[in-house]
Amino acid sequence: MSNVTERFLKYISFDTQSLPEQDCFPSTEKQKALGEELVREMKELGIADARMDDNGYVMGTIPATVKRKGPVLGLIAHMDTSPDISGEDIRPRIVKDYDGGDIVLNGERGIVLRREEFESLGQYVGQDLIVTDGTTLLGSDDKAGVAEIMQLAEILMAHPELPHGPLKIAFTPDEEVGRGADFFDVKAFGADVAFTVDGGVLGELSFETFNAADAKVQISGVNIHPGSAKHKMKNSILIGMEFHSMLPPQEAPAFTEGYEGFYHLEGFEGSVERTRLHYIVRDHDRGLFEKRKHTLQAIADYLNEKYGAGTVNLVLRDSYYNMREKIEPHFELIEAAKAAMVELGITPIVEPTRGGTDGSRLSYMGLPCPNICAGGHNMHGRYEYISVQSMEKIVELLLRLVTGQG
Known part of the structure; x- marks a missing residue:
């Protein structure tokens, strides 16, 4: 069985940068290369209906292992990376057992991830951090979410004894240029409610966007x-x-x-x-x-x-638009996510997203879709990093959400 770090490092090797103001969809054909790989992996896991449509949307179903009443749940992440900085030829490095100091990303160019400038580093002392060489973004937005959902899929498909209803998963193109929901087929997806796994720090949970x-x-x-x-x-x-x-x-x-x-x-x-x-x-x-x-x-x-x-x-x-008015009638989603976090010793951080997600639009397309953490920091830039332990914990969180176990 793969682990979530291996998956993440594999997925960021695909250059999936989207571009604004393109007439085609997706905005860059190269996003489909990752989509094809995800379909291949999903089929290898036994997800029989794994497919990618002409627009680059990847979807599939993890079959139920028990009969459960209630809405069908979906999990969604986006495959593309920001056009703000290059996502080509990413050179990641794992900083083992981070000591709390500055991290030299690129000594030759003098690019340093400084603790004084990025205070969030302080909460990761003793953990393993994945960073770049300072010349590209890392891609945790949102290949961390993709890797976490795929790792969950592998666990569920390998363990049919785990109790859960049908789980729908999807991976979208062009989220970073505001078009991730343009051609999303909600009916074909088949979920009644969903989470986008596209947030930041472990524990982040958002049902309000700009x-x-x-x-x-x-x-x-x-x-x-x-x-x-x-x-x-x-x-x-x-x-x-x-x-x-x-x-x-x-x-x-x-x-x-x-x-x-x-x-x-x-x-x-x-x-x-x-x-x-x-x-x-x-x-x-x-x-x-x-x-x-x-x-x-x-x-x-x-x-x-x-x-x-x-x-x-x-x-x-x-x-x-702000998804809040579409989420409030389904606030049990937020309560379930908070409860799962508390059970796993994660402190819920419920705060408005100063941005948007695919869920912002999907919520107005009939799919209530709040956003949950994926673990990354400093997205869209050369100082991006993510904790290995955060990704592992988010897989546990998704497992707890889906099965009640983890």
Whole structure:
């Protein structure tokens, strides 16, 4: 039998980076390579209906060993990794029995995972940490979740004496670019409720996410030789700077936490004639979320009145909504997860996710789907790491959730 660490190290060897603003789905064909491997492994375990559809969704059923009343449970993780930093040629290293100090990821380049900067390291003294060489992300978001679900599947298929109902498992593409649920077939999946295994630190449990929107601002200017530009030139770069300056400076990710929402400028590029700004807009409160979108539109309207109609074109697109209202009628999911954690000596950390998961959208597609820990830290960057012991404990947690044992 494999162990969860071996699985994780195998899965991160697949480059599954997704890319935004692609016309195809999934956004990168290479994600399907991992999907094909997962289907192969699932069939090898005896999961007869393991399959991947044309869109790259992997699904399968672990058959029931006992008859149980109640909803059919599903577990979901995503296969893709963030476009923020390379996921190609990942060079992982296991730091055995971490001593609590700084970890040199790459001595040649001076890349160091410093205890002073990443205080979360303090809780892992004596554990085994998987890190990168500082040139790529690690991929715990969410290949840790994939590995944990697959390890659970191996345990359940090898031990039919363990009592459980039917368990549906799925692995999705393109979650990192906000499209992970675009073509998810809830009916074909066959679960009534589910968990995404896509959270962070051991014990994390979330049933609240942001409401999220994508905002694209295109500004059209007028270029002319600067020597004769008076009253004629309209510099779109400067108008873009003006647009951004009208947003409250303290409502950016670097100054917010907890339930506080934000405007996040992700991209700014342009020339005198054409400038583009890209924002993501987030808030847990639906009313404040709508107010944020109204603020962006009001700024665009003001600048169009100031510089001429058509100068600023704002396109707003909602991405997902806070899952809370869809989870509350099924709060037994949260209570069951908390109880399983307590039974295993894990402290439940129930807090809002400052982000979203596939479950954010799936919950509005008829599949209530809160999010549970996968174990990683510092995702989407070169300082990402995960504890081996956390992954092992999360497998125990999933086993306890499914069978009541573990």
